[in-house]
Amino acid sequence: MQEQRWMSRRGWFTSLLVAFVFTGAASAGSADWQSLFDGKTLNGWVQKNGKAKYTVEDGAIVGTTVLNSANSFLCTEKMYTDFVLELEFLAESGMNSGIQIRSHSYKNYNNYRVHGYQIEIDTSSRAWSGGIYDEGRRGWLFDLKDKPQAQAAFKLDQWNQYRIEAVGDRIRTWVNGVPAADLTDDMTAKGFIALQVHSSKEADKKIKWRNIRIQDLTSKRERKPLKALIVDGQNNHDWKATTPVLKRLLEQTGLFTVDVATSPGPKEPMNSFKPDFAKYDVVVSNYTGADWPKETQDALVNYMNNGGGLVIFHAADNAFPNWSQWNEMIAVGGWGGRNEKSGPMVRYRDGKVVLDNSPGVGGSHGPQHEFQVIARDRFHPIMAGLPEKWMHASDELYSTLRGPAKNMTILATAYADPAQKGTGENEPVLFTVRYGKGRIFHTVLGHAAQQMRSVGFIVTYQRGAEWAATGRVTQVDVPEDMSTADKVSLR
Ligand code: ZN
Numbered sequence: 001m002q003e004q005r006w007m008s009r010r011g012w013f014t015s016l017l018v019a020f021v022f023t024g025a026a027s028a029g030s031a032d033w034q035s036l037f038d039g040k041t042l043n044g045w046v047q048k049n050g051k052a053k054y055t056v057e058d059g060a061i062v063g064t065t066v067l068n069s070a071n072s073f074l075c076t077e078k079m080y081t082d083f084v085l086e087l088e089f090l091a092e093s094g095m096n097s098g099i100q101i102r103s104h105s106y107k108n109y110n111n112y113r114v115h116g117y118q119i120e121i122d123t124s125s126r127a128w129s130g131g132i133y134d135e136g137r138r139g140w141l142f143d144l145k146d147k148p149q150a151q152a153a154f155k156l157d158q159w160n161q162y163r164i165e166a167v168g169d170r171i172r173t174w175v176n177g178v179p180a181a182d183l184t185d186d187m188t189a190k191g192f193i194a195l196q197v198h199s200s201k202e203a204d205k206k207i208k209w210r211n212i213r214i215q216d217l218t219s220k221r222e223r224k225p226l227k228a229l230i231v232d233g234q235n236n237h238d239w240k241a242t243t244p245v246l247k248r249l250l251e252q253t254g255l256f257t258v259d260v261a262t263s264p265g266p267k268e269p270m271n272s273f274k275p276d277f278a279k280y281d282v283v284v285s286n287y288t289g290a291d292w293p294k295e296t297q298d299a300l301v302n303y304m305n306n307g308g309g310l311v312i313f314h315a316a317d318n319a320f321p322n323w324s325q326w327n328e329m330i331a332v333g334g335w336g337g338r339n340e341k342s343g344p345m346v347r348y349r350d351g352k353v354v355l356d357n358s359p360g361v362g363g364s365h366g367p368q369h370e371f372q373v374i375a376r377d378r379f380h381p382i383m384a385g386l387p388e389k390w391m392h393a394s395d396e397l398y399s400t401l402r403g404p405a406k407n408m409t410i411l412a413t414a415y416a417d418p419a420q421k422g423t424g425e426n427e428p429v430l431f432t433v434r435y436g437k438g439r440i441f442h443t444v445l446g447h448a449a450q451q452m453r454s455v456g457f458i459v460t461y462q463r464g465a466e467w468a469a470t471g472r473v474t475q476v477d478v479p480e481d482m483s484t485a486d487k488v489s490l491r
Pocket of ligand 1: 237314315396446447448
């Protein structure tokens with residue numbers, strides 16, 4: 001009894017604290033409560049996957065199990081990024097259910113299977129209600145084994161209240177005012193909300209939801225276009241043809257406005273070239289050529305140290321072999337005299353990243369050919385939902401790149417087949433790098449405009465640029481024309 005009183009006092013205090021913290025968050029954004037359910041109809045909702053019945057009775061949405069049905073989801077038509085969601089529910093004993101947030105359904109992800117974060121509703125003795133399960137994806141992300149107070153907060157056969165906060169990469173839940181899950185995960189920044197009726201061996205089991213309301217906390221900054229700067233002017237590739245494609249692909253996302261800074265030509269003095277990097281959310285390099293003035297190099301280093309974003313596109317990683325900070329930003333590069341003194345080669349062997357210090361020239365490729373890109377970090381926001389393997393258009397497969405290779409995350413590799421004069425290694429083709437507070441997305445793909453039509457290139461470039469700019473990816477769509485494991489798709 002004493003224990004219980006203590007718990008309820010603590011619960012009261014926590015609620016107060018939550019309300020206080022939340023008031024702070026609310027004043028930062030435009031945060032009015034909006035109702036997601038009008039109490040009478042299912043307007044604004046659409047059912048996906050299973051055949052459970054969803055009806056409206058006495059101001060509540062009622063989900064009813066039917067036999068031989070897959071998991072069913074009643075989904076908001078709208079997508080939400082950062083928000084606070086509150087709702088009440090009453091689940092019959094023996095039911096399993098949950099609230100999906102930042103969730104999706106795409107043809108090219110398991111044939112429309114709904115997937116994403118689920119705030120669990122668990123009427124079993126396990127009592128993990130309020131925990132976070134990754135539906136149709138990774139399984140449990142935050143269970144309540146070590147949260148006895150949250151487990152005790154759930155009331156069987158009564159109305160319960162959830163508060164769900166999803167802001168940035170942090171997702172927190174409260175069960176009847178008691179803190180439950182606190183998860184940091186950046187895989188998916190945006191998606192729909194859905195009410196689940198789990199598949200069941202029993203028909204006519206019911207769950208009810210009511211008073212479903214949301215505060216949209218998507219920040220003002222995120223509603224403004226991101227500013228991108230493409231840098232070109234010298235390259236041993238046709239930059240005059242590829243820069244307009246790089247620009248158009250960013251503009252097509254609807255997220256970016258794009259400027260271009262073109263340097264003086266190879267035989268002209270470079271000292272006038274001083275792009276104002278600090279004005280931009282992301283810089284895309286389509287440049288390899290003469291060294292930039294020291295002042296411009298320092299400006300880029302400062303920009304990155306202060307949290308800037310940089311995209312390295314194909315031959316941009318040939319640039320500046322003697323600029324040490326640049327080599328750290330790109331992690332690995334090729335040609336320009338690079339060799340074992342530049343750093344190791346990065347290999348992917350037996351499921352692990354291996355740094356190979358054996359001597360040799362940095363940078364090589366065989367003849368252009370189609371090759372398969374293999375995702376190695378499928379939980380990274382740039383890769384989320386994309387197939388494990390896809391075919392890339394006939395392109396150069398950059399190999400034996402060398403560099404400091406620090407703070408690098410390999411997103412995808414491609415096998416450099418000896419039959420195509422390759423190294424016999426899985427060469428990194430998409431990766432990210434952390435530099436200071438900044439983020440770099442490096443794609444070695446895209447020799448010319450033709451290769452940039454490859455859908456796998458387009459999607460990863462668009463997502464990679466957003467991630468470099470903001471640290472998150474709201475382009476969550478898995479396109480219907482995505483290349484498959486054995487067939488390249490072009491736009
Ligand atoms: Zn090339």
